[in-house]
Amino acid sequence: MALIHHTTLKPTKVELLAGWLPTRRWYHGPAAPELVKGGGFRLDDPEGEVGIEFMVVTEGSAAYLVPLTYRAAPLDGAEHALIGTMEHGVLGTRWAYDGCHDPVLTAGLAALIEGRAAAQAQSVTDTPDREVARGYTGAGPIPGLGAPADTDENTEFAVAEGSPVLRLRRVLTPGSLPPADAAGYVTGAWQRPDGTRAGALFAALEPR
Numbered sequence: 001m002a003l004i005h006h007t008t009l010k011p012t013k014v015e016l017l018a019g020w021l022p023t024r025r026w027y028h029g030p031a032a033p034e035l036v037k038g039g040g041f042r043l044d045d046p047e048g049e050v051g052i053e054f055m056v057v058t059e060g061s062a063a064y065l066v067p068l069t070y071r072a073a074p075l076d077g078a079e080h081a082l083i084g085t086m087e088h089g090v091l092g093t094r095w096a097y098d099g100c101h102d103p104v105l106t107a108g109l110a111a112l113i114e115g116r117a118a119a120q121a122q123s124v125t126d127t128p129d130r131e132v133a134r135g136y137t138g139a140g141p142i143p144g145l146g147a148p149a150d151t152d153e154n155t156e157f158a159v160a161e162g163s164p165v166l167r168l169r170r171v172l173t174p175g176s177l178p179p180a181d182a183a184g185y186v187t188g189a190w191q192r193p194d195g196t197r198a199g200a201l202f203a204a205l206e207p208r
Helices: 013-023 103-114
Strands: 036-043 051-059 062-071 082-088 092-098 133-136 148-150 154-157 165-169 184-191 197-206
Touching: 013 036, 013 051, 013 062, 013 082, 036 103, 051 103, 051 184, 062 103, 062 165, 062 197, 103 133, 103 165, 103 184, 103 197
Parallel strands: none
Antiparallel strands: 036 051, 036 184, 051 062, 062 092, 082 092, 133 184, 148 154, 154 165, 165 197, 184 197
């Protein structure tokens, strides 16, 4: 169970993302974004070492899904995925990564889709997030996820030949639903800048 510390972060997560997001292929906003944290959810690391968060940030009317991991030391071989470091008021220096390149997060995402893990509230300890839904029709475990690749809208994970592709929606479309032929999915919700709630498809296992 992840313990949520209500303390200071310097820089904040949103400040880190404001510099990183414009470097992403799937980001379509201004070069100097005015980001607002819209919501998201967390997953527990079975080893209790890595923070796992699926954050939604908004920029104007657009919403982006940013999976993040937080570590107490650098992740070997993931220099290209480092977003930056933060000083946590309780835990000290934390290395923040694009979680799509962190095997702890990708394993957690597969476990969530399969129903072996539960989405947790973003800011409350030991509290399920009831707005997150998932489904899986596969007959066995999801094949191990390979290297991610960004497109103009998604991040796609390489999987075993003949298996569905896992597409994580980076650009969120309010009201979107899992494709009819999806073998698995995750949906979630966030708050728009005007205070209304929106929901969308976050990730889906889809045919190639």
